[in-house]
Amino acid sequence: MSFLSRIMVVKSKAHFSAGGNNHPGDLSIPFQGTRKKSSNQARSRVAIVIVSFAAVYCVIGGRLVQYGLAKPDTVSSIGRADNLMASRPDILDRNGEILATDIRTVSLYAEPHKIVDADEAVEQLSTVLPNLNVAEIYNKLKSKSRFQWLRRQLTPKQQSEILALGIPGIGFRPEKRRFYPGGATASHIVGHVNVDNRGIAGMERWIDNQGLADLAAIGMTSDAKLEPVKLSIDLRVQNILRDVVVDAMGKFKSLAAGGVVMDVKTGEILAMVSYPDYDPNKPADGAKEGWMNRMSNGTFEMGSTFKSFTTAMALDSGKVTLKDSFDARFPIRIGGFTIKDFHGKHRVLTVPEIFQYSSNIGTAKMADIVGIAGHKEFLTRIGLLSKMQTELPEVKTPSQPREWKKINSITISFGHGVSTTPLQTAVAGAALLNGGHLIEPTFLPRTAQEAEAASTTVIKKSTSDDMRFLFRWNAVNGSGKNARVPGYNVGGKTGTADKVVNGRYSNAANFNAFLAGFPIDDPRYVVLTFIDEPKTDKGNGAALAGNTAAPMVRDIISRSAPLLGVEPKFGEDGSALLVSY
Structure with a gap:
């Protein structure tokens, strides 16, 4: 059999075998193979999707863990987050009333490298912050830095509205903002802080100077609540004092006014006001006039209140007694100047009469008995010529002549030639009334x-x-009549000083003051008021201290004495009672 024939036989056998084992109508076996193949493919695709999603979630989870463990980035232009959140202690008055406290707020910042469109970002921010400096913010957003402050201390509403804008590269950082519930009531005492919550005036600055600022600088402060700082201030008396001072300044259309209430036995300041003042919640608004604390950081010639110290000096020297008399009939002429009395009696005056009539001539003669060296030593001893020591940073050094001559001693005896602070004058006045003890104010x-x-x-x-x-x-009997308060036994001394205008003393511009103590038989408090250039319908010169500064003392004592626990006494011996039905 040929090779070709054998091939044909094998082919025919194979065909016969295939045809013998199949039935023409049975088609299920090929379909089942196709279905199984499709099912396997579907399973493979689902597995791939599951694996893909698992991989994505693993990557996200891994990054979250990485971010959670990573240290926060530091930016040279700002401090660490915990520095920004560092607390300041609350400031309280002596009765626990809050004078200053921290509140939480946020500040707006930008990361310029993440800003997509600076123009659009500025335009959107302007809709929420209408007073935004567009040019400045645009330059910040276009800068090459990685961090820029845009606005500090936003309100919650502003934060919410900016969040709704959805601007990429814009964010918020939590901060603390100092809040002063009393506003301007005790501004020169409490002081204020800057935008970074650092004290820059008053007791706020004193707190930082006690070490808080140093701790913040090295990152050792935290968000933990600190022990409050309690002051000697009585907020009730402080409010009364400011009310009286503001009213007097408006009434007499003066340049400035102020006052202080001090405990003569401890040196504690119960209240102190210098007006114009400012709201420490908005310190920039008072930058022109309000920041000046005239009570401790302003020096003035205190006028006839200085006669109190000259008289005390003469009495303490042992060379003068209350029974002595001095000839006040004629003016004193020295060095081309003439010293005379404003309301001269032109007669011999006793020491009480010299004090009562505020005689320049009589006071100058008492100073002359003590001598120039003794005069300077006494004023130094009682604290009127050196810088006062107290917690407030704003304290000015008094001025005095470089060389004391006789003419200097004479004019200084009645309050011209030495400039000192009103607070120092009150402190020295307390020493005259409390038994002779000079106590630094606190x-x-x-x-x-x-x-x-x-x-x-x-x-x-x-x-x-x-x-x-x-x-x-x-x-x-004298110039202090307008300071008297029934039942409270007030005593005091006026001071009407001519101010220097263009290098010469002018009797048309006065600096008026009144130094008082009560109850004067056993003083507990000293009150000093001043009013700078008061004006009346009769002219500036007619506005004397007895008619301007003395009534201020009366109003302060009448309103605050009951709050300070001073019981009034009526009758000649103080035993009578005032009964109200």
């Missing part, structure tokens, strides 16, 4: 024992007794 609570340890005896007790008598004498 804006923090101080016990009687602490005050005694910090005090210095500057005059004899007998001198202090004499000065209390003279203060009361002047309130009853």
Whole structure:
């Protein structure tokens, strides 16, 4: 059989075998193979999708873990987050009322490298912040830096509206904002902070100077609530004092006014006001005039209030007594100047009469008895010529002549030639009334024992007794009548100083002050008021201290004495009672 024939036989056998084992109508086996193949492919595709999603979620989870463990990025233009969130202690008055506290806020920043369209971003931000400096913000957004502050301390509403804009590259950082519930009531005492919550004036700055600023600088402050700082201030008395000062300034259309209430036994400041003042919540609004604390950081010639110190000096020297008299009939002419009395009596005056009539001639002669060296030493001893020591950073050094001559001693005896601060004058006045103890003023609570340890005896007790008598004498018979308050036994001394205008003293511009103590038989508090260039319908010169500064003291004492626990006494011996039905 040929090769070709064998092939044909094999082919025919194979065909016969295939045909014999199949039935023409059975088609299920090929379909089942196709279905199984499709099912396997579907399973493979689902597996691929599951694996893909698992991989994506693993990557996301891994990145989240990475971000959670990573240290926060530091930017040179700002501090760490915990620095920005660092707390300041609350400031309280002596009764626990809040004078300053922290509130949470946020600040707006930008990461310029993430800004897509600076023009659009500025335009959108302007819809929420209408007073935005467009040119400045645009330059920040176009800068090459990686961080820029756009606006500090936003309101919650502003934050919400900016979030709704959805601007990429814009974010918020939590911060603290200082809030002063009383506004301007005690602004010069409490002070204020800057935008970074750092104290820059008043007791706020004092707190930083105690170490808070140093701790913040090295990153050792935190968001933990700090122990509050309690002041000696009585917010009730502070409010009364400011109310009286503001009213007087408006009434007399003066340049400025102020006052202080001080505990003569401890040196604690209960209230202090310098007006114009400012709202520490908006310190920039008062930058022109309001920031100036005239009570401790302004020096003035205090006028006839200085006669209190000259008289005390003469009495304490032992060379003068209350029974002595001095010839005040004729003016004193020295160095081309003529010293005369404003309301001269042109007769011999006793020491109480010199104090009562505020005689320049009589006071100058008492100073002359003590001498130039003794005069300068006494004023230094009582704290009127050196810088006052207290917690407030804003304290000015008094000015005095470089060389004391006789003419200087004479004019200084009645309040011209030495400029000192009103607060210093009140502190020295307290030493005249409290038994002769000079106590540095404090804006923090101080016990009687602490005050005694910090005090210095500057005059004899007998001198202090004499000065209390003279203060009361002047309130009853002299220029202090308008400061009297029924039941509270007020004593004091006026001071009307001519101001220097164009290098010369002008009797048309006065600086008026009144130094008072009450109850004068056993003083507990000193009150000093001043008013700068008061005006009346009769002219500036007619606005004397007895008619301007003295009534301020009266109003302050009448309203605050009951709050300070001073009980009124009526009748000659103080035993009568005022009964109200």
